[in-house]
Amino acid sequence: MVPLWFTRSGTIARYLKRKVGLVQGLDQGLSICSRSPGGGFGNIATPCLFRSPDTFLIGHRFKSTKPANQVDDVNSSDDEINSQVLDFPGANVSYTTEMRFLAGLNQNRVPCYRVLDDNGDLIVGSDFNQIDHDQVNEEIAVKMYSNMATLQVMDTIFYEAQRQGRISFYVTSTGEEAVGIASAAALREEDVVLPQYREPGVLLWRGFTIQEFANQLFGNNADYGKGRQMPIHYGSNKLNYFTISSPVATQLPQAAGVAYALKMDKKDACVVTYTGDGGTSEGDFHAALNFAAVMEAPVIFICRNNGWAISTHIREQFRSDGIVVKGQAYGIQAIRVDGNDALAVYSAIQRARQIAITEQTPVLIEALTYRVGHHSTSDDSTKYRPLKEIEYWKRARNPVNRFRKWIEANGWWSVKEESELRSSMRKQILGAIQEAEKTEMPPLKELFADVYHVPPGNLIEQDKQLRETINKHPEDYPSNVPL
């Protein structure tokens, strides 16, 4: 600021003209600074003049800090400079003499793509075109809706089962039913899914049965994870659905790797991976996007931005305009979608799939939605967010009701079908719980199996110690686990 002040000050300029005759020089780009004894710019009592670092004294004033008209006056060859390019490795970069920082946050936020209005009416002129319309025919639409309603019934009953102490943990998808199910509907079964944990709708769509869900939740002998994981850590080889990992965001770099494998095998398929808004604060999110971009891996990153990461509000999570803008930084195409509009999600994912496979490139989708339920059964969200906010999203922005209105308006769904579906699902789920509870637990030896072909000595020792402890304190261990 000090050099600028000196340059602009008419009094000082006149003084200098009288004393050293250098005003002309100032106009031509000479600058004045003050120099502290240590060489800094702190001491205005010892002014000095300089032209450029290589010619004179201590520093350099960048021309771009001057008002635009001065820059024009001073250097008539700027246009020539600006038209030159820096042949930097990777890509040419054009020069500019204008010092302009990119905005941190644009005034206009990235708009959110939607095609159904709040009443479930298709918005005239939207990009949900005839092709999409033909694909979301009666059969697909009814399946999408039935899955959403089923997920709601599952969530109600399994949540209750946890409250009754029959399972240890549960997370609901309440408020986010559309993202998982509509995205799954737009994919093909050969596409590989790496989920976070709030996407059971994808499994449901792919045909994971209610009994399979229940077996995992109860950790019984029919659970593919052999009871070694907490409830909700579903996975299915058959359905191309990777088993959920507890540490947030680990699935993202793995997804980039799986996508690269598909690319090397020249598969006509892509990877789809999900993350929450909280997951994007993990280093893994950034590593994954960068890897995928650089390796040109066909992977769709779907971020369910539901406003909260347990009790952390998105305002405390990032200062950017959400997640969508992060795609550009990594050179990845990205779109912001209304995650509570099933048709918008469907059409965006379908297009993303096409881009990912034909262009062999990643795509980022930010789906705006809201976690209406608590984070999990270990959380009480009324402690950190207003009830009014929850109610608003539950009622006014409910994705299931919105889609139901659309299929009803098409004549594809009725009140009768609604009540039949819900009551039959309720029966199925309760039956599956009873069956899961009756099924034997995995034998104890499974706890130590499947990691090493030949178990190492330390595991053999732990197995021995565990059995000794159970024998000593049988009352502290479940009696239904075969030893």
Ligand SMILES: Cc1ncc(C[n+]2csc(CCOP(=O)(O)OP(=O)(O)O)c2C)c(N)n1
């Ligand atoms: C590496 C890691 N840190 C913290 C946790 C604890 N944790 C589990 S879920 C979660 C919040 C994730 O929020 P978000 O990604 O937004 O998903 P949402 O629950 O909203 O669907 C946290 C912090 C964890 N599982 N792993």
Ligand SMILES: [Mg+2]
């Ligand atoms: Mg979240």
